[in-house]
Amino acid sequence: MKVFPLLLLSVLITSGCATTQSPTGRGQTLLFSSQEMSQLGDASFSQIKQQEKVSQDKAVNAYVNCVANRITAALPDQGLPWEVVIFESEQVNAFALPGGHIGVYTGLLNVAVNQDQLATVIGHEVAHVLANHSNEQVSRAKLTGAGMQLADIALGAGGIADKDLYMAALGLGVQVGYILPYGRNQESEADIIGVELMAKAGFDPAQSVELWKNMSKAGGEQGPELLSTHPSHGQRIAQLQAKAQPLYLMSKSSVKNTCQRAK
Template sequence: MKQLTAALVIFLLAGCATTQSPTGRKQTLLFSAQQMDQMGAESFAEMKKQQKVSQDKQVNQYVACVANRITSVLPGRQPNWEVVVFESDQVNAFALPGGHIGVYTGLLKVAKNQDQLATVIGHEVAHVLANHSNEHVSRAQMTGVGMQIAGAAIDVSGLSNKDLYMSALGLGAQYGFILPYGRAQESEADVMGVELMARAGFDPSQSISLWQNMAKAGGSQGPELLSTHPSHDHRIADLQQMLPEVTPLYRAASAGGKNRCD
C-alpha cells in the first residue's frame, strides 16, 4: 500500500508546474487551464441548480453592468463571462475559472454603490487571473488525501460502497473552489483587483469605504467574505498606499467616457 501511494504521489507531482504569481510569489499548479475551466463550469452549473437565482431584472442588469466593465479590461483573450445573482443574505461573491461570476444579493446591502461592488468583483476576478483556484485545489491534492490516492486506498482496503466514498470526495473537490483562500492570495487579489476596477473606470477610493462597511457588517468576525482575509486595518492601509498609483488609471478611464451602472 505504501509503495502504491508513493507512486501515485510521484505521478501527481510529475505533472505539476511551478510558476510565479503576478506579484512574484511561487505557485505549484497541478491542473491545466482546460481542466480548471471544466471544473469551474461544473461547479457553477451545480450551484445554479442548488441555489435560488434572482429574477429581479434591475438587480441583474446592475450587477452585470459592473461585472462586464471589470472583465472588459482583462488582459489577453478572455471568455464571455457568465454573471449570475443568487438570492441569499450572504455578504459574498465569487469568480470561477472558465468565466463565471456569482454575486449574492446580501452583498448589495453592504456595497452601497457601483464602485464598492466593483471592488469586490474585481477582487474575485483577480483570484481567477492569478490562478488561485488552481493553486488552492493543487495544494489540497498534495497535502490531503487526493482523489486518486483515496480511490486506490479504497480499492486495496476492500471497503464497500466505493461509489459513495468517491462521490463524497468528488463533491468536496467540486466545492473546493469557493473555500477560503489564504491570506497571501487575498492580499494579492486586493492589489490586482483595485487596479482592475480603476482601469474599468471605478473610483478606487471607494474600495476603502467598502472594506469599512464590511468590517461593520459582521461585528468582530466580519461576513463570510472576510473569513481568511487580512485584518480590516491592514487591508485598508494597503489600499490607501495604492491610491496614488491607481487613481491616475481611474481618471484616464473616466476621461475616456466609461459609463456608470447605477
C-alpha cells in the same frame, strides 16, 4: 461509458508540476492545465446554480452585469464571455471561478452600496482567477492526497460528499459549510490586482476604503464571511487605492457606460 472520464483522470494523475510566476512575481506550482481548471469551474458553477435561488430581478441583474462586464473587459486576455449570475441570499459574498463564471449574492448589495464598491469585490474575486489561485488550491489538495478525489469528481466519477471537498478547494466554503481558504499571500495578491483592475475599468479605487469600512460594520464584531477571510486592514487598502488612483484618472474619461444601481 466511463472510459473517456477515466482517460482524462489519468492525464490529471500523471501530469507534471508547472512552476510559474503569478502576475505579481510570486512563485507558483500548478498541477492542472487551464482547460482542466475550466472543467472544474464549469462543473462547480453548474452545481451551485442548481442549489441556490437565482435572482430574476431584471434591474438587479442589469446593474450587477454592468459592473462585472466592465471589470472583465479590462482583463489583459479577453477570452470567452464571462457568465454572471446573481443569487437571492442574505450572504454578503461573491466569487469567481475558472471557466469564466461570477456569482454575486444579493446580500452583498446591502454593503457594497454603489457601483465602485461592488466593482471592488468583483475585481478582487476575478483577480483570484486571473492569478491562478484556484489552480494553486486544487494543486495543494492534490499534493496532500485530496486532489485525487477532486480530479475524480471533476470527471464525473465521484459521489456527493467528494463534491463538497472539490467545491471547498475552489474556495466555495459558504456553499458547503467548510473551506480550504486562500492564503494571506493570495488574498493580498488579489487585493493588488483587483484594485488595479477596477481602476482600469473606470471605477474609483478610493471607494475600496469605504467598502472596507462598510464590511467592518456589517454583521457585528465578526463581520460577513467575505471579510473574515480577508487579511488586509484599512491602511493597507488605502495604500493600494492610492497607487491605483492614476489608472482611474486615465481610464474614467473613456468609460461611457455608468452602471445605475437598482432602486
